[in-house]
Amino acid sequence: MAQQAYMTETDGNGDSGHEPRGVRLRRLIGRLLGRLTTGWRGDPHIWRRGLVVAGVALALSLVMLLHSRIPNRFGNLGSLTETFLPWIGVFLPVLLVLAVVRRSATALIAVVLPVVVWTNLFGGLLVDRTGAGGDLTVATHNVNADNPDPAGTARDVAASEADVLALEELTASAVPVYEKALAATYPYHSVQGTVGLWSKYPLSGVRAVDIELGWTRAMRAAVATPQGEVAVYVAHLPSVRVKLQAGFTARQRDKSADALGEAIADERLTRVVLLGDLNGTMNDRSLNAVTSQMRSTQGAAGSGFGFSWPASFPMARIDQIMVKGVQPVTSWTLPRTGSDHLPVAARVKVTTP
Template sequence: MGEPEAHERGRDRAEAGTDKAPDTERRPGPWRRGLVLAVCALLLGLLLLLHDHLTDRAGLGSLVETFLPWCGLFVPVLLAAALWRRSASAVVALLLPAFAWVSLFGGLLLDKSEAGGDLTVVTHNVAAENTDPAGTARQLARSGADLLALEELSDEARGTYEKELAQAYPHHTVQGTVGLWSKLPLSDTRPVDVLRGNVGPAAQKRQREHPEQVPVDPPRALRTTVATKKGPLAVYVAHLGSVRVMPRGGFWTQSRDAGATKLAQAVADEQLERVVVLGDLNGTTDDRALSGLTSRLTSAQADAGDGFGFSWPAAFPMARIDQILVRGLDPKSAWVLPETGSDHLPVGARLSW
């Protein structure tokens, strides 16, 4: 082989080597890979930490806060993507949402229940369309609750519940669509007005235009005094307005929000030291709409439960919207009861003076 040819081949190999070198140099390192994943992780962490600053326009804040615990599922998803991309920056960024989620909800994963207690309470939205109210009533009676609050009682099913629960609960009161069955005497019972704004925008327009055609809605909340061996106890049973997804209006919460404000005011005005609020509040304790209640009352599930205690929907519970809130009492344990045929699960708690 001649010298010119050898020189040409050497030059070709050198050029080939220099062609590969830039590809290697252009390949980003682990701290520069997956920057989009890192940004997503940081945004998730900020959402968890600053959710109360999120706008509530079109009910966005309430919607996010209702399902806030489920945001934790994005952490392992993002982590898997970060490991696949071999992105060190994304892995480090995920520490923020992981820390935020554990700070907010980690305590709920622990079993905080204790033995003892003076009073067992259960609340259940029995569902107006429940096809087996008798079976539901018998199942609830077997819970052994001293106080049993029922919401969404229909006129057709009311007699069935009264008949099936009469033996276990000698005292009861029904105000509109809510009722309280008790093993202890009741007194000073009255309805609580939580109905303002309890209809959608279209119905509100009809109310303004034709008020004479608007039917009077039955009460959806009550207040009564329970005579216990350790003194009087004020009990509120409530079913706040529903939340709805409107095609153009977003997450509509006006009914629920207005009712929560009025219920919170009633509790604030309550003269008795010990108070229990039972019912379907159509909101979680993380939801800002219930802050008027949660700032004055303690959640039995948060203080003495085991897990999140999701109660709705019964087929696949995703949120705790059925609440037991107390003042002047110490929750000892809290739990979710088995399905009854309603679209909600019953929830119970054991309370102590």
């Protein structure tokens, strides 16, 4: 009986062609690093080169470690830094490449520090934290006052199958369009000033919330879900601006955030959901009146950073879904509409865990 020979393919270095992909990748990276660092040994300047790269790496580390100590009295510099803090991570691969090109051991060691700090601050957001289940889907969207297609935007957000939908930046002329387009899906709704709430479940206790603007950009309603009443707040905090001379102008936004935080703290219902455009991220200390008492669904149950603005190239998560007394299950962004913001949605568990 003839014997069949089994041969294993090997590469030019004797490596098995059937090695696990991860092993082959690590081997390849090791070879590349070996080639890049060839000649480093015995180099008398290995510790002297790359001091500028090392200095930049240390400076970025300090910014991330001490961002809460950067003062706001100079153009709200602290809040501006905190808004775009995750983007520091973009510079880290560049610094790593520069350290290798410069053949600098000092720079390589220095770059490790900001990598560790950034990973500690934001690495968890790179992990998929979404879960299954939940019994209430909510969504929010700043529809943009200049939206050229409000009817199309209404159809797009209704397709999310949200049980409760909040819209911000509504204009008097566009409200009838949204009401007509959403009527079949949401039998209950209320519009207060420039914000509105549409629901598949009955609403009660509907009222405007004063966030010290002089006109209405926030509201509250109790939604009678099958699992019990949930207080839902809709808010559109004032916009912020970055100006050359004034810096990050956000005084009115900060004042309104404090007022909104007080209203939520005084809420009689224990289960609360906040939907809206807060014009700030969870890292921004100026939103502490709200963020200190509520959880972000994106941070607790999202996948990635969930940036929502600007829609053409999202750079910050300023559209928020926050909860208190309910459990976030999953959170995501919806496809782009005619607005300059992306809609965001979340599914939560209202029943007691």
